Amino acid sequence: MDGLDKLNNLNKSAELAGGQQRIDAQHQKGKLTARERIDYLLDPGSFHELDKFVVHRATDYGMDKSHPLGDGVVTGYGKVNGRLVYLFAHDFTVFGGSLSETFGNKINKVMDMALKNGAPIIAINDSGGARIQEGVLSLAGYSEVFYRTTISSGVVPQINAIIGPCAGGAVYAPAIGDFILMVNKTSHMFVTGPDVVKEALGQDVSFEDLGGAAVHAEKSGVAHFVTENEQDAFTLIRRLLSFLPENNSEPPPRVKTGDSPDRRDERLRAVIPSDPKKPYDMKDVIRSVVDNGDYLEVHSGFAQTITVGFGRLDGDTVGVVANQPMVLSGVLDSNSSSKAARFIRFCDSFNIPVITFVDVPGYMPGTEEEHKGIIKHGSKLLFAYCEATVPKITVITRKAYGGGYCAMGSKYSKADINYAWPTAEIAVMGPEEAIRIIFRKEISEAADKKATAAKLAAEYREKFANPYAAAAHGIVDEVIDPAETRSKIIAALWSLKNKREFRPPRKHGNIQL
Numbered sequence: 001m002d003g004l005d006k007l008n009n010l011n012k013s014a015e016l017a018g019g020q021q022r023i024d025a026q027h028q029k030g031k032l033t034a035r036e037r038i039d040y041l042l043d044p045g046s047f048h049e050l051d052k053f054v055v056h057r058a059t060d061y062g063m064d065k066s067h068p069l070g071d072g073v074v075t076g077y078g079k080v081n082g083r084l085v086y087l088f089a090h091d092f093t094v095f096g097g098s099l100s101e102t103f104g105n106k107i108n109k110v111m112d113m114a115l116k117n118g119a120p121i122i123a124i125n126d127s128g129g130a131r132i133q134e135g136v137l138s139l140a141g142y143s144e145v146f147y148r149t150t151i152s153s154g155v156v157p158q159i160n161a162i163i164g165p166c167a168g169g170a171v172y173a174p175a176i177g178d179f180i181l182m183v184n185k186t187s188h189m190f191v192t193g194p195d196v197v198k199e200a201l202g203q204d205v206s207f208e209d210l211g212g213a214a215v216h217a218e219k220s221g222v223a224h225f226v227t228e229n230e231q232d233a234f235t236l237i238r239r240l241l242s243f244l245p246e247n248n249s250e251p252p253p254r255v256k257t258g259d260s261p262d263r264r265d266e267r268l269r270a271v272i273p274s275d276p277k278k279p280y281d282m283k284d285v286i287r288s289v290v291d292n293g294d295y296l297e298v299h300s301g302f303a304q305t306i307t308v309g310f311g312r313l314d315g316d317t318v319g320v321v322a323n324q325p326m327v328l329s330g331v332l333d334s335n336s337s338s339k340a341a342r343f344i345r346f347c348d349s350f351n352i353p354v355i356t357f358v359d360v361p362g363y364m365p366g367t368e369e370e371h372k373g374i375i376k377h378g379s380k381l382l383f384a385y386c387e388a389t390v391p392k393i394t395v396i397t398r399k400a401y402g403g404g405y406c407a408m409g410s411k412y413s414k415a416d417i418n419y420a421w422p423t424a425e426i427a428v429m430g431p432e433e434a435i436r437i438i439f440r441k442e443i444s445e446a447a448d449k450k451a452t453a454a455k456l457a458a459e460y461r462e463k464f465a466n467p468y469a470a471a472a473h474g475i476v477d478e479v480i481d482p483a484e485t486r487s488k489i490i491a492a493l494w495s496l497k498n499k500r501e502f503r504p505p506r507k508h509g510n511i512q513l
Contacts, residue, residue: 011052013069023093026093031163031186031230034073041087041122042080042085043081047077050110053070055069056102056131057102058133061133063133068094071100072091073103075106075110083119084117084119084246085114087110087121088124097127098127098132099138101134103141104141104142104144108141108148111149111152115155115156118246120158120247122161123159123161123173123177125164125166126166146176149177153177155247157244161237162181163183163186165188167190171189174189180216180223181226182217182223184212184227185208187213187223188211189216189222190211221299221303225240225300240310248350248351251316252350252351257294261313261314264483264487265289266483268288268483276425277329283297286322286357289486289489290318295311296311297309299339304327304336305327306323307321308322317353318355319352320357321344330360331404332404334377335377337380338377341383341511348387348390354388354391355395356415357397358405359400360399360405362401362403362429363378363402363407378403382413383512385408385413389501391416391496393417393489393493394408394418396420396467397424399424399425405426411475411477416499417492417496419488420476420480421467424466424467427460438456439453
């Protein structure tokens, strides 16, 4: 029994981590401890901790006088919705969650296990960065984590919850991973903190303004999701994982949703306004089509001219990419192109079909976008669609003009099935713009310029800007009743379930980064 008493005492000591005083301080900030976070995330009683008694080996700067068990990170494996996940959670009560050599080794072990066993890796980040007292060894620890995050990319899903500070080297592993969640007013990510910014650049900036959740969700695009508290973050992770496969060799999980694959929605017949310049909410279309209206939007606050996210069709996971006419007519700019491209590449990595809804006027013109690199960033979207070999189904609801048509899952980027609603307009540009170029002289010489332009635009729309001209060339496979959009897509997905698409052998492509 003496042995068991020692084991129990060691377990209690490890679970106390940095001590009750620091645990109380964490709670006073409205934050959970590392183990409390794991309990919220995992199925009850499923957590198996590894390396609970590991201690650091540093001796400089008084480090030899303190050896807390676990060394500031809790690692192990458990279940989410009955499925295996590996995870690690920084413990801010121990040296501020700073990474040491042994801390890094613990993370590397579970990442290796996740890769070997084909299961997602979840990181719960709450860290001040590298442990300064260990110098280059802490940097080596980070570098090892970066390497594993990179080689695991596209093999197992990698989800990062930022629940507190994430500074310096700590930000890069989450950035390499697949999804980042932040908590409003609690999470902060930055390469250097406000004090360093003040010293180096003379700028006064708060934690929130430099690297808060709103900044990264709306401006930088670093964060994919923002929640109001930690508990909501872990609930969201569980929901996200429900759409994803364990690894790239498995299909996503199939769920019985109870939503009939033959369900029609007559409301879709009236969703497109009679005025071609009037917007509508593409998310209403998406929610009408997916099972039970369940659409998990990704990057909802960033690059809002396009929406991306996960849904289900007849119980199977799909990735959705759609222009959003409510914001700048759904135009493609640098940020929206990059946002959609990375999402498509994630879906392609993990066997998730891509459903595209198109209402796009083209790429954003002007000096600002040209200087931001719209050519470079816009090419990412073309690259992602052309590269993807998962089933790709496109529905053109209204306008599909110019390069925007080409980029948004067109037949020529090898979409498998292309549908169009009767309201679709597929052309090099809009009728009004086209006739000003084609008939510039006729319009300028007309007695009634406005009436002449209107007549010519109507003729152009009748001849080119409709789905039937494209259907005549096989560019659109079928013009469909909008009410049947759901059943048509589900039938197409069924036909593509055994799709095989072969490409020339290569190490990897060279996407414009």
